[in-house]
Amino acid sequence: MAGRSILGLARQLSEFVYVCAIYLGIAVLITVVLGATVPSLREQARQVHEALLVALRPDQxxxxxxxxxxxxxxxxxxxxxxxxxxxxxxxxxxxxxxxxxxxxxxxxxxxxxxxxxxxxxxxxxxxxxxxxxxxxxxxxxxxxxxxxxxxxxxxxxxxxxxxxxxxxxxxxxxxxxxxxxxxxxxxxxxxxxxxxxxxxxxxxxxxxxxxxxxxxxxxxxxxxxxxxxxxxxxxxxxxxxxxxxxxxxxxxxxxxxxxxxxxxxxxxxxxxxxxxxxxxxxxxxx
The missing domain is CATH 1.10.530.10 (Lysozyme)
Incomplete structure (x- = not known):
């Protein structure tokens, strides 16, 4: 009886670890994607900002x-x-x-x-x-x-x-x-x-x-x-x-x-x- 309870507990713990691993993997993937895209988005925003300044700035x-x-x-x-x-x-x-x-x-x-x-x-x-x-x-x-x-x-x-x-x-x-x-x-x-x-x-x-x-x-x-x-x-x-x-x-x-x-x-x-x-x-x- 005790062995069955320990086995059930171990199974639940294993499932918990598995779910945590999945979410951790998703978090890592999101981090990698953001790390790759955010700099480019920032660069695009910077270029648009510069373009706006050029367009609106009076030029002699x-x-x-x-x-x-x-x-x-x-x-x-x-x-x-x-x-x-x-x-x-x-x-x-x-x-x-x-x-x-x-x-x-x-x-x-x-x-x-x-x-x-x-x-x-x-x-x-x-x-x-x-x-x-x-x-x-x-x-x-x-x-x-x-x-x-x-x-x-x-x-x-x-x-x-x-x-x-x-x-x-x-x-x-x-x-x-x-x-x-x-x-x-x-x-x-x-x-x-x-x-x-x-x-x-x-x-x-x-x-x-x-x-x-x-x-x-x-x-x-x-x-x-x-x-x-x-x-x-x-x-x-x-x-x-x-x-x-x-x-x-x-x-x-x-x-x-x-x-x-x-x-x-x-x-x-x-x-x-x-x-x-x-x-x-x-x-x-x-």
Whole structure:
């Protein structure tokens, strides 16, 4: 009887040890997995953090480019007074008596580029400002379409639309074509990266086009800045269209197609281009 009780106790103890061993093994496995993944997650978080700082930090050389785009090239912002300069300082005009400031003060202000960055574009978008040449209804329809379809903030959509319209017009390109390229390339994810290293909204190959980022103090990492990416990507698209003598050929060039087929890339971009134009009410080619 006593032997049977001891045997039962030993069996229970054995089962307890077995269960403990299983849980201990699971704990060790979880520890190993976390040890392998957490550092990489931390590194990814660090990279995203750095990218955000690059995108939102006012950059002096970038500011000068933006100043030229929004203040001097004829594609300023639509304002109640019709003056693009109204928006360079957040949409606020100085008091009338401020016009009597000294010549020296005026020279100092002119020599310092306005603090224009993507955060500035966001603020202007929140204020409902839009580029000249399109109506408020068209601008709203366009930003609403992009925000809804690609699940991005309404203010971000507005800032990107304004930026694309300014930059594309510099190259005499249809801004909605550039918006369509962004849609197909990254679905409006400014931090997207392909398996071959193409980065940002327009999936620019920074290793191939490193020279185009020399104007930015951050160098190739500026590809993660929406403004810089759009400027460089639009330049590449413009060069491709000019080289191939047509939009279809330019799109094939942009995607890197060297043969007779571009894998359907051009058809996808053109289809999205038509959808964007239909949603905004802005004719293709405007």
């Amino acid at each position: 050389r970038l500011n000068q480019i933006w100043f030229a785009s929004y203040g001097a090239d004829g594609y300023g912002w639509a304002t109640s007074s019709g003056k693009a300069a109204d928006l360079l300082d957040g949409g606020e005009l100085p008091p009338e008596d401020a016009k009597a400031e000294s010549h020296a003060e005026s020279a100092t202000r002119s020599s310092t580029a306005p603090q224009l960055s993507f955060s500035k574009a966001l603020k202007l978008s929140v204020q409902g400002r839009h580029v000249e040449g399109i109506t408020a209804a068209q601008a709203e329809a366009l930003r609403s379409y992009l925000a809804r379809k690609f699940k991005i903030a309404h203010s971000v959509a507005g800032a990107l639309v304004n930026t694309v319209f300014v930059v594309a017009r510099e190259k005499a390109l249809d801004p909605q074509l550039v918006l369509a390229v962004i849609a197909i390339e990254s679905r409006y994810n400014p931090y997207a990266e392909s398996h071959v290293g193409a980065q940002g909204l327009m999936q620019v190959m920074t290793k191939v086009h490193k020279d185009k980022f020399e104007v930015f103090s951050d160098g190739p990492i500026a590809a993660l800045n929406p403004i810089a990416n759009i400027r460089v990507g639009t330049q590449i698209l413009y060069d491709c269209i000019k080289r191939r003598k047509s939009i279809e050929g330019g799109l094939a060039c942009y995607v890197g197609a060297t043969g007779p087929s571009d894998g359907g890339y051009g058809a996808k971009v053109k289809a999205e281009w038509r959808r964007i134009a239909l949603a905004s009410g802005i004719p293709v080619g405007r």
